[in-house]
Amino acid sequence: MPIIRRMRVTTLLILTLPAWLHAGPGAASEAPYFEELPTVLTASRLPQPLNEAPGAVTVLDREFIKATGYRDIGRLFRLVPGMQVGQERATTQWVTYHGLSSTYPSEMQVLIDGRSVYSPAAFGGVDWSTLPITIDDIERIEVVRGSNPVTYGANAFLGVINIITRHSDEAPGGHVAINGGYPGLLDIAAGGNGKLGDMSLRVNAQRQRDSGFANVNDSREVNILSLRGDYRISAIDELSVRLAGSDADKGAGYPDSVNSNNALRDIRSQSYTFHTEWSHAPKAGEELLLHYYRNQERIAERWNARGADSPYFPGGPVVPVDLDRRAVRDHVELQQRLSPTGNTQTVWGLEVRRDEVDAHYLYAGDESVVTQMGRLFGNAEWKFRPGWQLTGGAALEQYEHEPAHVAPRLFLNWQASASDTLRAGAARAWTQRPTFETSGDVRATEQNTGLLIQHPYVPNPDLRQAQVDSVELGYLGRFKPMASSLDVRLYRERVRGFIYRQAAVSPLSPVLNTYTDSAQYVNAANPVTLTGIEYQFKFSPWREGNWIFNHSMVRMDADEALQHRVSPYTASLSWQQGWGAGWSSMISAFRMGPLAGGDGMVPIYSYVAKAYNTFDARIAYATRIGGRKYEFSLNAINIGERHQEVADRSQQSLQGQCPANRVSAVGYLGLAVEL
Incomplete structure (x- = not known):
């Protein structure tokens, strides 16, 4: 059945589900859990219950994250509707919304406590395996599914991931955890927190080690240390400081890569961050925030490539590849939240940011490339009638050497009943151009003669920021039968000037240009249009049994060169069960459609990975021994073919x-002790 027909059939079936559930046994009675909707901040920077948020928001709370047993944060997003996540190797996570992205995804803003973790050192993307944060640091994750640059800037082109950490005075005590298993897996973690007067402190340390996937050079060893301190200065003022760092060694490359352009090697990555925030809340509904952060990264990555035998270089030229790079980001932001009247609340702010990347091989010898940005933003909520709410905002943003752009967004929410909310919205946004896409100028020179052998990447100073216009309809419903809920998003996203990599002609006429094509980032000549539906259905058919079904379907209309960049469908089904007497389990099944993820290093080569199924499972037993809580677990990832x-x-x-x-499959035993 064609994808568009399946989408229509699915939409019709989904539309009948609320009516059936509302008519079910006990549906007329009031359900206490109707008051349990979480309050989210990421959609608009305003505190709003989930059913009042301007857009679709998925919340992964601490309990759910723990139940998965996952070691890698990136894998969690396979459990969010609309997300398309994959791995080229064990040390990488390709995390996208709808899959429309490059090899280094940058169309979805990723934040830790509101701090962007995108880096020029990661070619404008996120290195999920070296983020200086542990699973134990996380309180919850809010995922905004839909364009949101008005709130968090151009990287929020298609959505936002906000990882929110635990306050340092929450649940005082300590913990120790260890995982051991296959392949070569050994994790050790420890941490604790305490409070002294008005000051509290939390510290976590973690070491991860494994051998990666079978027959792939992707072993890793990652060390992480994080610290958060909070000081209550007065009844209305609080100061927060976060320090974190990671040090990682990761395997990369293939033994028989083309001309050794991706040879076997080890990558050393170091990442550090300092983040401080001052909060002043003189009364309910009002708050002034001032925060500053610095991200700093160093990556060591070198090897020698050997080109093909040619008349110019019998035996093949030797080309030293030096991808060592350093990046620094400084960011300052001021934000004020107000409640002018009883039925309105507003937030406005301004921010400035400076990125500097030093990578002479990637930028043809330039010592450093600097990018600066300034942004002014605002959002307002107006409850103009009982059950009706309008949320609108706009951001004025300008990058250095770019025209200024205004990114508006408007949402209308209608709470038709205590359990049913309908929403409609529209937004326009421009994406940030990663530094490498604009200025990347990679030149391969022979080590003895200095001759230019190849010109793998040609800069494109005329590259434009891509623009997206999105419209969506949404529904959030809660039902008494099976304590169930339904979250639906129907959308149309039209991207003009989508940026992708294609073969190019080098103006420098390298010696071996006829053997290997150059590549360049360009804007697509025609728009890319995504039309789709995604939904999440949660239900609890029996005591302590929770089921979550996620499903998305999307149709992509684009030029031939961009076909298959988006998987036409994804699905997941998770069953979380408490068995009593300390026993619990979780099983997740995943289905991913065919996908040609990213650009790859050979832009003229077309390849689509086949659809697949995979499974994850965890069983755990918790008990108290000597007044301490012990949890033993058995975990398995990628079960199946x-x-x-x-x-x-x-x-x-x-x-x-x-x-x-x-x-390949990963299996491990875990032991966690609360001290």
């Missing part, structure tokens, strides 16, 4: 249709 998720196109070009990199 080995499969490919995201291909390295350069390597795949050597393998034809035989997958060059298959993910």
Whole structure:
């Protein structure tokens, strides 16, 4: 059945579900849990119950995150409707919303306590494996599914992920945890927190080690240390300081890559952050926030590439590849929240940011590339009639050497009843151009003669910021039968000037230009249009049994060169069960459609990874021994047939249709002790 027909059938079925559930046994009685909706901040920077948020928001709370047993934050987003997540190897997480992205996704803003973690050192993307944060640091994750630059800037082109950490005075005490298993897996974590007067402190340390996927060079060892301190200065003032760092060694490359352009090697990555925030809340509904952060990264990555045999270089030229890079981001932001009347609340703010990246090989010898940005933003909520709410806002944003853009958004929410909310919204946004996409100028020179052998990346100073216009309809319903809920989003996103990589002609005429094409980032000539539906259905059919079904379908209309960049469907089904006597379990099944993720290093080579199924499972037993809580767990990831998720196109070009990199199962035993 064609995808558009399946979408219509699914939409009709989903529309009948609320009526059926409302008519079910006990539906007329009031349900106490109707008051349990979480309050979210990420959608508008205003505290709003989930049913009043301007857009679709998924919340992953601490209890749910713990129940998964996951070691990697990036894997959690497979459990969010509309997200398309994959791994080229164990040390990478390709995390996107709808899949429309490059090799280094940057169309979805990723925050830790409101601090952006995008980095020029990661080619404008996020290195999920080296984020200086542990799973134990996380209180909850809010995922805004839909364009939101008005609130969090151009990287929120298609959505926002906000990882919110625990306050340092929450649940005083300590913990120790250890995981051990296959392949070569050993994790050790410890942490604790305490309070002295008006000051509290939390510290966490973690070491992760594993051998990665079978037959792939992707072993890793990651060390993380994080510290958060909070000081209550007065009844209305609080100061928060966060310090964190990570140090990682990761395997990369393939033994038979094309001209050794992705040879076997180890990557050393170091990441540090300092984040401080002052909060002044003179009365309910009013708050002034001032915060500053600095992110700093250093990456060491070198090897020697050997080109193909040619008349110019018998035996092949040797080209030193030096991808060492350093990046620093400084960011200052002021935000004020007000409640002018009983039925309105507003927030406004301004921010300035400076990025500096030093990578002479990636930018043709330039010592450093600097990008600066300024932004003014505002959102307002108006409850103009009982059950009716309008939330609107706009942001004025300008990047250095770019025209200023205004990004508006408007949402109307109608609470038709205590349990049913309908919403409609529209937004316009422009994406940030990662530094490498605009200025990347990679030149491969022979080590003995200095001759320019190849010009892998050609800069494009004429590259424009992409623009998206999105419209959506949404529904959030809660029902007494099975304590169930339904979250639906129907959308149309039209992207003009989508940025992608294609083959190009080098103006420098490298010696071996006829052997290997150059590449350049360009704007698509025609719009890319995504039309789709995604929904999440939660239900509890029996005591302590919670089920979550996520499903999304999307149709992509785009030029031939961009086809298959979006998987037409994704689905997941999770069953979380408490068995009593300390026993609990969680099983998740995933289905991902065919996907040509990212750009790859060979832009003219087309390859689509096949659809696959995979499963994750965890069973745990918790008990108290000597007054302390112990939890023992058995965890398994990627149960089932080995499969490919995201291909390295350069390597795949050597393998034809035989997958060059298959993910493999991971299994481990865990022990966690609360001190």
